[in-house]
Each structure stands twice: as structure tokens, then as C-alpha cells.
Amino acid sequence: MTVGSRGEAPVLVGLGEAFGLVLRRELRLSFRRPDQLLQPLVFFLIVTTLFPLGLSVQLSLLREMAPGVLWVAALLSSLLSLDSLFKSDADDGTLEQLALSGQSLTLIVVAKTLAHWLVSGAALVLVSPLVGTALAIPTAAFATMMGSLALGTLTLSWLGAIGAGLTVGLKRGNVLLSLIVLPLAMPLLIFGAGATDRAISGTGALGALYLLAALCVLTCTLAPFAATAALRITLE
């Protein structure tokens, strides 16, 4: 995206380079605001604490609730962080510039969403053993728990990208965002919690994990186009 020295038409960089540029920009911007990075994580930790505190259950019951509590908390904290996916760029006009840049908007959306997942969903996965311990999930189930969370949060980032693309710039956009994303995320919740549940009880979690992976692949392949279409509707 450089203008020639004699004012020629701008030269577009290659796809890979554009992708890398956007990805690095997103990550750099995210890390400049560490408080914004940490807030959803802290929210995740707090929400998972609320359940055992509020219900004051014994350890065995806690273990039974744990997958559901974990996943609901992950869902809610992902929703919190989704707001930042497009909003700040839309506010200062960068989003329009990106759309007009001549680069494939889909590619840019993929880079942005991946960056978003890296700092929110992936962070959640890394923090989950802490939460797992707090919720009395046996360590043997940790691998499934983290695997299912990884797949689930990635799917969620994409569902959220569609929702965010549709609601960016709307008044009370985040309420609408939740209203849109949560119904779409319900199958995810069912399979994700189901997989962790099976891992805890010792029955095979592989089936549920495969289903989660299938959902993830389906979403990752189709959602970029839906999210791009959503942005075009919002921006035009």
C-alpha cells in the first residue's frame, strides 16, 4: 500500500504480507492496552468463582457443575471482549480505510479475528487450569477441557465476528451482539460442556471433541465470508 514517488497508483502488497501486517498491528494495539486484555480474563475468573460461592456446594457436586460453569463463564467473557474487535477501528475510520484499501476485506477480517482469538480465547485456555482447579475438575480431564475450550473459543470468535460486524456502530450494540451470538453459540456450549463432562466422568470425550472440531471447521470456513458481508453492509 505504497504510493509511487511520482504519485502513481498505489501498489498493493501481497496477501501474506497484508495478513501479517494486520495481525501484527492488532496484536501490538492489544498489548498497548493491557488493562483491556486482562479485563475479560478477570471477568472469567470472577464469574467462575461466583457459582461455587453462590451455591455453596460440596466438592462432588461442584465437579458435576464445573463444565457448565466453565463454559458459560468462557462464553460471557468472550462476549465482553468481542466489542473491541471492530469498534475502535470503526470509530476512527480505520475500518473504512481497510475496506477501501483494495486488499481482500475477508483476509483482513481473518487476521483481525485470529488476533482477537489469540489475546482472548487462547488466553482463556491458558488460564483454564486455574479455574479447573477451583471448580474441582480432576487434572486428568484438563487436556480435554483445554482442547474443547480452544476449539470452542475459536468458533466463538468467529460467531462473534459475524455479530460484531453486524452491530458495530449501533447504539446498545453490545446488547444486540449478545442477543445475536448467544443463540448461535448454544450448540457449542452443549458440545463443549459435554466433552469436558465426559472427560471428568471417564467416558470417552473423543466423540464430543470431534463434533466440536467439526463445528469449529464449519465456522472457520464459512464465517469469514459472513463477517465480511456483515461489515460491507455496515460500512456502505
Add this chain to the structure above:
Amino acid sequence: MSSGGFWSMGGYARFVWPCFGIAFAVLSWNVWAARRFYAAARLRTLRARAMAASET
């Protein structure tokens, strides 16, 4: 069919009749709401027309 059996629905009356009642209510609501929607749209169009005509 015995008239007693019809209304009692073999003992399930308190499930069957509310179902049909609610179904009737939903159908009625649809009719009422659709007609109200159309009437409001028509009224707004007439008003817009009148305003546009009075401005010229």
C-alpha cells in the same frame, strides 16, 4: 364419542383444551396484529401524502 368423554379428553382435559385455546389465541393475535400493522402503515402513508400535498 360420548359427550362426557369429549370434554374430559380421557382425563387429559387440562392439557388438551389449553393447547387448543392457546392455539386459537395465537391465530387471533396474528390476525389482529397484522391488521393493526397494515392500518398503521396506511395511516402513515396517507398522512405523509397529505403533508407533502400541503407543502406544495
Add this chain to the structure above:
Amino acid sequence: MWTWFYRLASPPFVFRVAAALTPWFVALAALTIGYGVIAGLAFAPPDYQQGDAFRIIYVHVPSAWLSLFAYTTMAVAGAIALIWRIKIGHAVAAATAPIGASFTLLALVTGSLWGRPMWGTYWAWDPRLTSELILLFLYVGVMSLRPAFEDPGRGDRAAALLSIVGLVNVPIIHYSVVWWNSLHQGATVAKLGKPSMPGSMLWPLLSMSVGFMLFYGAILCIRLRGEVLNRERQATWVQEAVKS
């Protein structure tokens, strides 16, 4: 070559045709629903296992089918409008949404009342019930998104996209009883080959289903005319059409 199709999609044409079709839809719906209710309540024999409670089928199944049919119509109409820019598609989608949502609610409520005597519970988190509930939330999402935009055209397009994304839920609902061990009954009618229900029970059910679709057609015509007016208020043809 496609002029007849675009004529079909022109707002004044649709406005006139919808008005003409409405009484037909109403009359046919009244006949089929009337027959279905009377035959279903009075003339169909009681079920071997469920007794008279099975009669709830005559409102539950048609409303469930209509909820799926309406959502699909809404998504397809939105897609047509998005892809080929045929604006009437947005009007059809907007008109269909509240109808479909009300029947989804009806399906859930009648299903719940049927579940209590049959399964012992008003609700179960089983795949079909859950996905039908998700369908209701999807309807609400679409209906909430459309008015949130200042530019109504943008709102239409956003709602269309959202309804298309949610379309994936419809086959999940339908096949949920096939793919999972579900409390809910499997397919008895909508399968290839002979339906496993005797005629005296089946005919009222089919009649109710057709009747609900015809009813949907009638309500759609009424709402569609309202939607067209709201969208085409400035057009010249509206002046004459509305005076009558």
C-alpha cells in the same frame, strides 16, 4: 426474458395481488383448519398409548412445521433480496418474522403441555426442544436487529444476513431426533414411504398443517401490504393505491 419475474417482484404488483389473494387464503385456511380441529378432536380415534392427550398433535405439529417453514422462507427471501437486490424480499422477510416467532412459541408451549402427561415433565433439555428454543431466540435476534439501524435499508440487509446464518439451525432441529437419542418422538409423517399413522388420525393432521400454511399465507399478505407501504411511501403508485 426475466421481465415476468421482475414484474412479479414489483411492489405495486405485489400490493394488488396480496389484496386479491387474502380472502382466498382466509377461506381455505378456515375450511382446512375447521375440518382438522373438528375431525381431530371428535372423530379421530384415541391413541393406544396416549389416549386423548395425543390430540394435542393437531396444533403442536402444524405449528412446529410452520415455525421451520417460516424461518426458511424468511432466510430465503432475505437471501434473494441480498443477492439479486429484489427489495420485495426484505418486505417478505420482515412480514414473516413475527408470524414465525409466534408459531415457534406456540409449538414450544403446546409441546410443553403435551410433555407433562407423556414424559412427566413440562420441559427437557433434549436436542429437539433445545434447538426449537434456539429457533425462537434466532427469530427474536432478527426482529431486534432490523429496527436498530437508522437506515432501514441497512437494517433489512443486516437482518437478512443474520437470518441466513441462523438457517443452519433448521436442519439441526429436523434431524435432531435422528442424530441423537431424544425424548422427542421420531419421524412418523415426514419420512419416505408409508407414514406410520392410520388415516383417520393422519388426515386431520395433514389438513391442519395445510391450514396453518394457508393461514400464514393470509397473514403474510396483510403484513406484506403494510411493509410495502412503509417502504414505498414516496412512490407515485402508492397515492392511488392507498386512496381506495
